[in-house]
Amino acid sequence: MVVRHYIEGYENFLEFIENWDSNKPTFVLFTGSKLESGESWCPDCVVAKPHIERGFDAAPDNFHYVVVEVGNRSFWKDPKCPFRSNPKTQLKVLPTLVRWGTQKRLEGDHLLNPSLISLLLNDED
Structure with missing residues (x-):
C-alpha cells in the first residue's frame, strides 16, 4: 500500500x-486547503482528486x-505566495503533482x- 502523508501550510511543508x-519514489500533490465542507476551495483540485x-x-x-494543502485562496492567489516563488516548488497552478527530486510534474488539466x-x-528514472 502506498504510504500517505498529509501536510498543511508552507512552514510544515518546508x-x-x-x-x-x-x-523511495515520492510524489507531492499541491492542492488548495479544505473548506468546512471537507472539499478544497480549488474547484480544479476537487475535479482532479478522484483521477489522482x-x-x-x-x-x-x-x-x-x-498531499500538501497550500492554504486558503487569498494566500495562494498572492503573487508573493512562497509556494510560487520557492525554487524547489515553482508552482503556477493548482493542482500540481510532482515526482519529488526530479523535474517531472503534471499540472492543472493534465x-x-x-x-x-x-x-x-x-516512469523510471
Missing part, C-alpha cells in the same frame, strides 16, 4: 522536506504520496487524464 530522506486517487490506488507499495497520471507514476 519542515517535512528538510527532514525527508526516503530513497485512482492512480495511487494502482501504484506500487513502495511509493510515498504527500491531472484529469488517467494515462498521464499513470505515465508519471510508472
